[in-house]
Amino acid sequence: MLLNKNSKFLHTYISRLKNFSHRKLELYSSKWLVLTIDIFIINISFVLSYLLIEESSSNSDMSILGYYLPLISLIGLSSFLVVGSYKGIIRHTSARDSFNVLVATTLLSSLLLFLVFTIKLFGILESIRIEVSVIIIHYLLNVFILINSRYAFKSFFRFITIKSVNTTNVLIYGAGQSGLIVYGALKRDTKNNYKVIGFLDDDIVKIGKKIDQVKILNPQNITSSFIEKHRINEVVISIQNISPPELLKISDSYIKTNLEVKIVPPLKSWVDGIIKVNQIKKVKITDLLGRIPIKIENSIIKREISGKRILITGAAGSIGSEITRQLSKYKYDQLILIDQAESPLYDLQQELIQNNKHHIIPVVAGIQDRSKMEELFETYRPHKVYHAAAYKHVPLMEYNPYEAIKTNILGTKTLADISVKYSVESFVMISTDKAVNPTNIMGATKRTAELYISCLSNQNNNTKFTTTRFGNVLGSNGSVIPLFEKQIQKRLPLTVTHKDITRYFMTIPEACNLVLEAGTMGEGGEIYIFDMGKSVKIFDIAKKMIYLSGLKYPEDIDIKISGLRPGEKLYEELLANGENTIPTHHKKIMIAKLKDIDCDFTSTIIEELSRENQFMTDYERVSLLKKIVPEYVSKNSIHEKLDKIFI
Numbered sequence: 001m002l003l004n005k006n007s008k009f010l011h012t013y014i015s016r017l018k019n020f021s022h023r024k025l026e027l028y029s030s031k032w033l034v035l036t037i038d039i040f041i042i043n044i045s046f047v048l049s050y051l052l053i054e055e056s057s058s059n060s061d062m063s064i065l066g067y068y069l070p071l072i073s074l075i076g077l078s079s080f081l082v083v084g085s086y087k088g089i090i091r092h093t094s095a096r097d098s099f100n101v102l103v104a105t106t107l108l109s110s111l112l113l114f115l116v117f118t119i120k121l122f123g124i125l126e127s128i129r130i131e132v133s134v135i136i137i138h139y140l141l142n143v144f145i146l147i148n149s150r151y152a153f154k155s156f157f158r159f160i161t162i163k164s165v166n167t168t169n170v171l172i173y174g175a176g177q178s179g180l181i182v183y184g185a186l187k188r189d190t191k192n193n194y195k196v197i198g199f200l201d202d203d204i205v206k207i208g209k210k211i212d213q214v215k216i217l218n219p220q221n222i223t224s225s226f227i228e229k230h231r232i233n234e235v236v237i238s239i240q241n242i243s244p245p246e247l248l249k250i251s252d253s254y255i256k257t258n259l260e261v262k263i264v265p266p267l268k269s270w271v272d273g274i275i276k277v278n279q280i281k282k283v284k285i286t287d288l289l290g291r292i293p294i295k296i297e298n299s300i301i302k303r304e305i306s307g308k309r310i311l312i313t314g315a316a317g318s319i320g321s322e323i324t325r326q327l328s329k330y331k332y333d334q335l336i337l338i339d340q341a342e343s344p345l346y347d348l349q350q351e352l353i354q355n356n357k358h359h360i361i362p363v364v365a366g367i368q369d370r371s372k373m374e375e376l377f378e379t380y381r382p383h384k385v386y387h388a389a390a391y392k393h394v395p396l397m398e399y400n401p402y403e404a405i406k407t408n409i410l411g412t413k414t415l416a417d418i419s420v421k422y423s424v425e426s427f428v429m430i431s432t433d434k435a436v437n438p439t440n441i442m443g444a445t446k447r448t449a450e451l452y453i454s455c456l457s458n459q460n461n462n463t464k465f466t467t468t469r470f471g472n473v474l475g476s477n478g479s480v481i482p483l484f485e486k487q488i489q490k491r492l493p494l495t496v497t498h499k500d501i502t503r504y505f506m507t508i509p510e511a512c513n514l515v516l517e518a519g520t521m522g523e524g525g526e527i528y529i530f531d532m533g534k535s536v537k538i539f540d541i542a543k544k545m546i547y548l549s550g551l552k553y554p555e556d557i558d559i560k561i562s563g564l565r566p567g568e569k570l571y572e573e574l575l576a577n578g579e580n581t582i583p584t585h586h587k588k589i590m591i592a593k594l595k596d597i598d599c600d601f602t603s604t605i606i607e608e609l610s611r612e613n614q615f616m617t618d619y620e621r622v623s624l625l626k627k628i629v630p631e632y633v634s635k636n637s638i639h640e641k642l643d644k645i646f647i
Contacts, residue, residue: 035077035086038146042076042108043069045141049134068130075115079108095212101146109139167193169231173250174238175201175216181275182238182264183211189277197230219253227257236280238264248288255283255547263287285481285545286474286507300520304384305330308425311382312337313367313415314389316344318476319430322512323386324348328357336361336380338389367411370418377422385419386515387412387429390446393478394434397442398566398637401621405613408445413452413606420461428519429453431469431527433504433572439635440567444625450527451628452606455599457525464524469592471504471532471572473511480538484545493560494542501564502535502571514589521584527592529574529581564636602628 047065080086083104085097112135119129170186172179179199186194199216201207206216226232235254237247242263251261261283264275310327314320315337321344324337335357339345342364349362361380365372367389390408391397397404412429419427431450434443450467457465475481480503487494510530518528539559546553553559564570574592575581581590605628613621622639626632634640 031086035080037149038080038086039073039076041145041149042105042138042142043072045145046072046134046138049138049141052137053131053134071115072112075111076108079104079111083107097150098147101150102143105139105142105146108142109135112138167195168233169195169197170234170236171198171200171217171222171232172196172236172238173200173219175199175203175206175211176239178240178264178267179238180211182236182280183214185275185277185280186236192277194277197232200235219250222254224257227259232259234260234262236262236264237283240264240267244287247283251283251288252544255544258547258550258552260550261548283548285541285548288544288548301516302330304520305332307331307333308383309334309336309380310384310386311376311380312386312388313339314387315339315362316341316348317388318473318508319511319515320386320388321348322508323388323515324352326509326512326516327386328352328355332359334359334361334380334382336363336376336382338363338365338367338376340364340366340389366407367415368406370414373414373418377418377424381422383425384519385415385424385427386519387415387427388515390430392432392442394440394442394567395565397445398440398639401441401618401625402613402616404441404445405609405621405625408442409448409452409606410610410613412449413610416453416456416465420456420463423462425462426464426466426519427453428515429465429467430515431467433469433471433574435469436573436575438629438632439569440637441622441625441639442567444629444632447629447632448602448606448625451597451602454525454527454594454597455602458599464522466518466522466524467527468515468518469527469529469574470506470511470514471530471574472506474505474507476508480541481545484542488545488549488551488557491557493558494546495560495562496539496542497562497564497568498570499539499561500570501538501568503538504532504535504572504574506530506532517586517589521589522591527594528584529590529592531588531590532574535571566637567635569635 046068050065050068083100085100085104112130113132116130116132116135172182172186174182179201183196183199186196196214198214199206199211200219200222201216202219207218209216237250239246242250247263254261262280263283265279265281270279305327310332312320312324312327312335315324316339320337320339324335327335335352337345337348337360339362345362345364349360352360363376365376367373367387389411391400391404416427416429429449431446432443434440435447435450436443438444438447450469453465453467472479484494514528514530518526521528542559543553546557546559549557551557580593582593583590605624609621609624616624618639619642622634622642623645626642633643
């Protein structure tokens with residue numbers, strides 16, 4: 001007990017001493033103090049040099065130092081002032097500062113030699129007789145003491161300022177300019193005690209060389225035994241403009257070793273070419289999808305949004321809120337935000353207000369309410385409509401076909417019809433890849449909505465209708481990523497429905513870029529799809545998320561195969577049977593060339609659904625969906641029995 005108290009007291013005392021020293025050093029460690037100390041050091045080293053050479057001499061006269069030292073001080077002062085070696089920040093001493101010290105001491109010794117030879121040549125100031133050997137030793141001592149004193153001070157300063165006792169051993173992947181800057185940032189950090197064990201680079205020319213005494217290593221030689229031997233904690237990937245496939249390849253080789261993998265942000269986010277340690281972030285699952293993000297820069301969007309009244313449905317959802325954020329950057333007239341969810345809509349409103357966005361009109365309403373929608377269109381007369389409202393959860397909608405039809409089909413019909421009535425300039429509907437050869441009610445209702453929009457577009461009206469179709473959105477409400485994150489936090493097994501199930505993924509900003517771009521393209525009636533790259537196994541995502549959390553699979557967290565959910569299929573498609581693609585001006589955006597649609601038949605069925613939905617049984621509702629969407633074949637669903645009738 002007494003030992004613990006003494007230990008605690010000692011720790012507190014040391015901590016207070018460190019804080020006191022830190023304050024005093026910050027106050028007094030000016031360049032003039034450094035210059036004064038440097039002058040003092042060269043005088044001490046001269047005394048040592050003189051004693052070393054002259055002590056054995058019978059002519060040794062210590063009183064002569066009274067003449068020499070002022071001379072040494074004067075020449076040293078001149079040399080330091082000319083070179084500026086005293087100006088470097090001692091606690092950040094680098095190789096450049098060491099070089100400046102070397103230059104200054106060389107200049108000092110050169111001036112002394114010049115003085116000695118001048119005296120001998122002209123026979124003046126004969127009282128000054130400095131041996132050349134004294135000057136040489138003085139030079140060597142100056143170089144050694146001045147440089148090492150700086151690094152000693154640097155180490156001392158780091159000791160008293162460091163807030164973390166534990167050392168974090170780091171490998172920096174990339175021995176280029178970015179890697180060097182990251183190395184400097186880690187060395188300067190006072191909140192954490194980083195130790196760079198080595199640089200990693202696949203450039204054969206660099207391997208084996210050293211940077212500031214830190215060796216450049218071959219990444220292929222970084223084995224589990226190496227990591228364990230050197231107690232490596234982190235790998236920082238410092239490669240600018242690294243492609244997602246390359247990042248995936250590098251990360252995969254380390255995340256399984258229980259190392260924390262971090263990545264340096266793009267150069268444009270650095271301040272004055274300097275990066276701070278807190279900007280180095282952990283690699284996220286979004287970084288490891290292996291696909292190159294699609295970037296769209298369209299000046300037309302700015303022109304078309306400027307001064308316009310814009311209505312957004314499902315505005316509080318993942319897609320709707322991001323569309324709102326992106327549109328709020330332009331000089332719109334009004335943003336009319338519609339959503340049934342009161343609290344998320346309020347949160348979005350407050351976010352916009354805090355960002356100094358004005359003319360925001362939040363409306364709590366359902367798009368199925370025709371009278372309310374009529375009132376809104378009559379009051380605000382929107383120029384553009386972005387329709388993001390929908391029921392999207394596949395298993396839930398399998399058991400709730402009434403609600404799926406009411407919102408996804410009839411809600412869309414209501415908005416589209418009213419848009420035509422009030423001569424809305426453009427109407428952009430957000431669809432899904434689940435509408436392609438659907439195996440569930442959600443997908444079938446979205447496909448029906450696509451068909452209705454296409455038919456309405458073929459009619460002679462002033463409204464341009466556009467549909468966007470894309471895959472899963474990372475981090476959206478109810479998506480697999482947030483689910484895995486919650487399960488990891490609770491140390492529960494991650495639930496994957498099938499080991500081979502795959503999905504296309506894109507980020508929310510990407511999806512919304514597509515929506516905004518689509519609103520400016522084409523003549524109307526088009527369905528725009530993305531080149532979304534390769535589909536990704538959900539099982540692989542689950543494993544990567546476990547590793548990125550600093551845990552091991554399956555030792556810490558296992559993955560449980562739960563079986564396919566109602567209406568779920570192993571893989572999604574972007575094109576329906578009978579559809580092809582037409583290129584656009586953007587190589588990553590294509591138009592789905594639709595097969596011929598019987599619009600009279602489609603409209604008749606939808607009208608029947610509109611009239612009778614509330615009076616029908618689920619059997620009747622799903623039967624009508626299978627009539628209007630013949631490629632709709634139920635999978636793992638209670639509605640599979642209906643397929644025997646329609647096939």
